[in-house]
Amino acid sequence: MGIKIQVELCTGCGSCHSICPYGGIKLVNDKAQLTSECSACGLCVEECPTKAILLIREGSVKQVDISKYKGVWVIGEHYSNNIEGVVYELVEKGRELADKLNVDLTVVLLGSQLDDELEEFGQYGVDVVIYIMSPVLENYYSELYVKILTNLIKKNKPEIVLMGATPIGRDFAPRISKRLNTGLTADCTGLDIDSECKNLLQTRPTFGGNIMATIKTPHSRPQMSTVRPGIFKPTKKMGRKVRIRKFYYNFNQKDLITKILKIIKKERKIRNLSDADIIVAGGRGVGSKENFIILEELAEVLNAEVAGSRVAVELNWINSDRQVGQTGKIVSPKLYIACGISGASQHIVGIQCSDIIVAINKDPNAPIFEIAHYGIVGDLHRVIPELIKEIKRIKSKEEIPN
Numbered sequence: 001m002g003i004k005i006q007v008e009l010c011t012g013c014g015s016c017h018s019i020c021p022y023g024g025i026k027l028v029n030d031k032a033q034l035t036s037e038c039s040a041c042g043l044c045v046e047e048c049p050t051k052a053i054l055l056i057r058e059g060s061v062k063q064v065d066i067s068k069y070k071g072v073w074v075i076g077e078h079y080s081n082n083i084e085g086v087v088y089e090l091v092e093k094g095r096e097l098a099d100k101l102n103v104d105l106t107v108v109l110l111g112s113q114l115d116d117e118l119e120e121f122g123q124y125g126v127d128v129v130i131y132i133m134s135p136v137l138e139n140y141y142s143e144l145y146v147k148i149l150t151n152l153i154k155k156n157k158p159e160i161v162l163m164g165a166t167p168i169g170r171d172f173a174p175r176i177s178k179r180l181n182t183g184l185t186a187d188c189t190g191l192d193i194d195s196e197c198k199n200l201l202q203t204r205p206t207f208g209g210n211i212m213a214t215i216k217t218p219h220s221r222p223q224m225s226t227v228r229p230g231i232f233k234p235t236k237k238m239g240r241k242v243r244i245r246k247f248y249y250n251f252n253q254k255d256l257i258t259k260i261l262k263i264i265k266k267e268r269k270i271r272n273l274s275d276a277d278i279i280v281a282g283g284r285g286v287g288s289k290e291n292f293i294i295l296e297e298l299a300e301v302l303n304a305e306v307a308g309s310r311v312a313v314e315l316n317w318i319n320s321d322r323q324v325g326q327t328g329k330i331v332s333p334k335l336y337i338a339c340g341i342s343g344a345s346q347h348i349v350g351i352q353c354s355d356i357i358v359a360i361n362k363d364p365n366a367p368i369f370e371i372a373h374y375g376i377v378g379d380l381h382r383v384i385p386e387l388i389k390e391i392k393r394i395k396s397k398e399e400i401p402n
């Protein structure tokens with residue numbers, strides 16, 4: 001892919017030079033000229049009033065009749081036939097998008113024993129479930145997902161396809177989008193419909209999380225996005241009668257390139273942060289790795305998970321998979337207790353869906369208090385032991401169930 005300037009059409013207006021964020025174009029003798037910094041992003045092409053700039057793509061790109069594409073699809077992911085929480089989260093957003101477009105919301109599942117789960121999707125607002133059933137599909141097979149889903153999408157032409165930004169979603173989504181010759185916006189944190197052109201607006205952090213970019217795919221279909229788990233909250237709605245389209249496939253294991261020999265389950269003493277009901281998180285104010293023990297004690301009595309700010313991760317006080325925020329996990333627990341965390345915007349992004357936020361900070365002016373539902377101004381090393389004592393006392397009197 002590259003940029004070509006048709007010098008004879010260039011009027012030297014400079015609009016391409018002004019819009020280019022990379023310094024990839026300059027004016028020489030009142031004519032646009034490319035520099036070595038050009039990244040062929042194509043911004044100048046749309047900006048040029050005389051159409052003097054062309055984006056040259058390798059090979060021919062087929063023009064897509066976007067009017068033929070209709071409907072919102074969510075690709076369901078499961079682990080040994082247990083549907084993952086992110087699927088219901090995507091259904092929640094998918095329903096909203098489908099309503100704005102006045103189209104059906106469809107969930108696509110590839111599995112072996114999912115029959116009992118299908119009707120329940122009606123309670124989450126799903127219109128149609130496409131269920132591809134085969135004993136082989138009890139577990140995730142990359143090549144089968146890619147093959148089946150590519151064919152289904154080609155045949156049914158949905159305009160939007162959503163998948164979880166999970167290890168599985170991240171594996172099959174780009175491979176499918178390549179086969180369909182369409183774009184894929186990975187790791188979205190927000191989705192909406194453009195009220196004018198009805199395109200999908202896909203928002204995601206970019207440039208290392210420093211800015212949020214909203215991406216449109218106006219010329220190709222379907223519009224594909226992977227979405228981070230924990231962003232949307234599923235809610236049960238008025239029950240709908242789901243239309244179930246079930247297909248049985250008799251895949252022959254010996255025809256597959258890969259074969260699953262053994263599934264080794266990782267011991268999971270600690271839950272995924274995205275699934276936790278209560279999180280106790282620490283920041284720089286905790287003071288040291290050793291001091292994190294006090295947070296673990298609080299987590300223990302609350303049956304909670306321990307997490308941290310990016311600073312706590314950078315200082316090696318806590319593992320990186322426990323980081324909450326823009327470049328960490330987006331969480332939505334019932335209770336989030338922030339200890340010694342100042343409340344930087346990049347941290348807040350990750351916790352704002354929590355039902356209740358409690359902040360413990362010795363600085364009364366810390367920004368975290370602006371979003372906390374309850375604030376305790378004080379030294380966490382004094383506050384947390386008192387909290388633990390009180391929770392234990394209440395528990396021993398059995399005033400609250402464990």
Ligand SMILES: Cc1cc2nc3c(=O)[nH]c(=O)nc-3n(C[C@H](O)[C@H](O)[C@H](O)COP(=O)(O)OP(=O)(O)OC[C@H]3O[C@@H](n4cnc5c(N)ncnc54)[C@H](O)[C@@H]3O)c2cc1C
Nearest residue numbers: 283284285309310325326327328340341342361362363380
């Ligand atoms: C591109 C980008 C992405 C980022 N992504 C993330 C992200 O995903 N997650 C994230 O968390 N950050 C992220 N950050 C970093 C973020 O900007 C902040 O620097 C970080 O969140 C601050 O961490 P903190 O609150 O632990 O530390 P600080 O801001 O230093 O705050 C420490 C707080 O502890 C309080 N304190 C100190 N001692 C005590 C005590 N004894 N008792 C009680 N309170 C005490 C202080 O009053 C202070 O408010 C990102 C930054 C950038 C630029």
